[in-house]
Amino acid sequence: MNDDILRAPFTDDEVRILDVWQKNDYLHPYTCCDSEPMKATTDGLKCDKCGRLQEWVHDFSLRESAAEYNPSKNRNLGDAIYTTDDFKNKEENNE
């Protein structure tokens, strides 16, 4: 499992990919208060409720192929670990 940490500032392209990750129902988003998905910015992930700024992400979260994962399109998740249980079940059924 590749679990390298990447730190802000992020490029506009990285923010775009991270935003895709945060909104992908098949993946587990980075969350803060009340499991609210955090907002992707160049400074890091921001919580709109408490203002907390998380300045790091797992490297796979900035990988477009992982962020756009969709089992019906056979996207390759790579070695991402932030997945929902629902997604894990889908993956097992596909194999």
Ligand SMILES: [Zn+2]
């Ligand atoms: Zn918060």
